[in-house]
Amino acid sequence: MPSPPTPTFWHDVWALVRTIPPGRVTSYGTVGAMLGSPRLARAVGWALHALPPGTDVPWQRVINARGRISFRGDDIRGMEQELRLRAEGVEFGPDGAVDWSRFGWPARGGD
DNA sequence: ATAATGACTGAAT
DNA sequence: AATTCAGCCATTA
Numbered sequence A: 001m002p003s004p005p006t007p008t009f010w011h012d013v014w015a016l017v018r019t020i021p022p023g024r025v026t027s028y029g030t031v032g033a034m035l036g037s038p039r040l041a042r043a044v045g046w047a048l049h050a051l052p053p054g055t056d057v058p059w060q061r062v063i064n065a066r067g068r069i070s071f072r073g074d075d076i077r078g079m080e081q082e083l084r085l086r087a088e089g090v091e092f093g094p095d096g097a098v099d100w101s102r103f104g105w106p107a108r109g110g111d
Numbered sequence B: 001a002t003a004a005t006g007a008c009t010g011a012a013t
Numbered sequence C: 001a002a003t004t005c006a007g008c009c010a011t012t013a
Helices: A009-018 A028-035 A038-049 A075-088
Strands: none
Touching: A009 A028, A009 A038, A028 A038
């Protein structure tokens, strides 16, 4: 079902990101994997980069595979994202890394 | 159609 | 541990 060509790619990414519950975080690779391939990470990042301001997509809940914010250069956005995640209830470790097994999404069955 | 870029990822140096 | 190289996919020129 979700496997249309490219133009709708962004739409799929945003739709998936919208399904991320608050207090949870996921990685570009995970989102890409849900869309078809874990290597879509770059395309996913590109899709979020194209997000308009005032969007309803919680792009802040999407971070890199290490549970950290990477961005390249836009540190302002990165700090904003961290603050937003904290407001959602996400805790950052000593390195500023998120506990994937605790706030990662999809959430583990147990808990 | 080809080349270059990018909010990624993993392995190599 | 930090930096660099290379692979992958979608978008833009």
